[in-house]
Every structure is written in C-alpha cells, then in structure tokens.
Amino acid sequence: MGTTNIKVIIPAFNEENAVGNVLQEIPKDIISEVIVVNNASTDQTEAAARNYGATVLSEPKQGYGYACLKGMEYVAAQTDQPDIVVFLDADYSDYPEEIPKLVQPIIDNSSDLVIGSRALGNREKGSMTPQQVFGNWLATSLLKLFYGANYTDLGPFRAIRYQSLLGLGMKDTTYGWTVEMQLKASKQQLRCSEVPVKYRVRVGKSKVSGTLKGTVLAGYKILWTIFKYL
Numbered sequence: 001m002g003t004t005n006i007k008v009i010i011p012a013f014n015e016e017n018a019v020g021n022v023l024q025e026i027p028k029d030i031i032s033e034v035i036v037v038n039n040a041s042t043d044q045t046e047a048a049a050r051n052y053g054a055t056v057l058s059e060p061k062q063g064y065g066y067a068c069l070k071g072m073e074y075v076a077a078q079t080d081q082p083d084i085v086v087f088l089d090a091d092y093s094d095y096p097e098e099i100p101k102l103v104q105p106i107i108d109n110s111s112d113l114v115i116g117s118r119a120l121g122n123r124e125k126g127s128m129t130p131q132q133v134f135g136n137w138l139a140t141s142l143l144k145l146f147y148g149a150n151y152t153d154l155g156p157f158r159a160i161r162y163q164s165l166l167g168l169g170m171k172d173t174t175y176g177w178t179v180e181m182q183l184k185a186s187k188q189q190l191r192c193s194e195v196p197v198k199y200r201v202r203v204g205k206s207k208v209s210g211t212l213k214g215t216v217l218a219g220y221k222i223l224w225t226i227f228k229y230l
Contacts, residue, residue, distance in 0.1 A: 005081070011089070012037065017203050106160075114195060127199045
C-alpha cells in the first residue's frame with residue numbers, strides 16, 4: 001500500500017475543537033498529504049489544522065462543495081498527482097483510522113469509488129437525526145430508481161480514484177456534492193462499492209442537521225440534484 005499516492009481533503013467550517021482529533025488519527029504511513037480547506041470559519045480552525053501538520057487552504061465562499069472544489073483545484077496544480085483522493089469531514093464523526101479499509105478496493109482494482117456506509121456500519125446512538133436517516137433512505141432509493149445505483153448511504157467519508165474524480169466534472173458548491181458524485185459515477189458506469197464504517201456523535205453542533213433550516217435546505221438540494229441530472 002505504501003507505493004499508492006493517497007491524499008485526503010477535509011472541508012472544515014468552525015471545527016477548532018474537532019479537526020485536531022481527526023488529523024491525529026489519520027494513518028500517516030499511507031497518506032502523502034492531508035489538505036484541510038478552511039471554509040470561512042470564524043474560530044481557530046485554521047490554526048488548529050496547521051498545528052497538526054495539515055496543508056491548510058482558505059475558501060471564503062461558504063459551501064461544502066466550494067471547499068471540496070478548492071481542495072481539488074490545489075491537487076490539480078501539483079506535479080505529484082495522487083492515485084486516490086479521500087474525502088473526510090472535520091467534525092470527528094467518522095473514524096479516520098478506517099481509511100485503509102476505504103481505499104483497499106481501489107488499490108485492489110475492484111472499485112473506482114468507495115462510499116463509507118453508515119447504514120451498513122455501526123452507528124452510535126444519536127449520531128444521525130431521524131431526518132438524516134430518512135433523507136438518506138429517500139435519496140438512495142431515488143438513485144436506485146432513476147440511475148440503477150445501489151447505495152445505502154450518501155456518507156461524506158469516501159475514497160475515489162483520482163482520474164475517475166476528474167472525469168466526473170464535479171460542479172455542486174453546497175449540499176448536493178455527495179449525491180452528485182454518486183449519481184455521476186453511476187451514469188459513467190464506474191465501479192462503485194460500499195464498506196461499512198463506524199459513526200459517532202460529532203463534536204459540537206451540526207451546521208446542517210442541527211438546525212431546521214439546514215435540514216430543509218440540504219434535503220431540497222439533494223433532491224434537486226438527483227432530478228437535475230436525469
């Protein structure tokens with residue numbers, strides 16, 4: 001595994017209390033670079049990420065997709081192109097030590113995109129709201145109905161072959177990012193798989209599922225994205 005170039009992109013908005021935990025637990029022996037994209041944080045997220053040795057970029061336009069696209073833009077400008085890119089949240093709800101499990105199907109050349117499925121894995125009580133669980137079920141059911149895609153989750157913890165990622169032409173700048181990647185991967189007939197991942201109650205309050213407005217906006221954007229690409 002040591003010869004595979006793997007980079008990690010972590011979008012981060014006001015995660016000063018969590019991002020250090022995430023960075024500490026990333027298995028450094030298999031990762032060539034960890035990129036934290038500070039997404040208009042008003043706290044010490046940037047300083048915390050730097051303290052733990054991450055490359056820190058700034059994306060002042062707020063939005064999950066904006067942050068991911070900024071990370072991709074940075075990687076694209078490098079001469080040292082990765083084989084695999086891992087996307088991981090900064091809120092410490094995922095288990096970074098599970099990265100090897102996520103990338104293995106790509107290394108084995110049996111998958112191009114691997115989703116860390118919270119639905120298949122061990123989910124800590126209270127780590128996902130009932131709205132999130134229902135929203136995931138609805139979105140994955142629609143992906144199966146309209147795109148023939150077999151997913152159980154839109155989990156943000158995922159690994160993708162870098163050349164496959166470039167081929168998707170990712171565009172979404174906010175909450176539709178994860179579903180856009182999955183539906184485009186299915187449309188392009190990439191080899192997609194899921195591995196069960198653990199999921200815990202995040203550090204701090206969620207900016208999406210923690211508010212009614214965030215939940216509604218995210219749900220709307222996910223559904224809009226599914227229908228947009230039909």
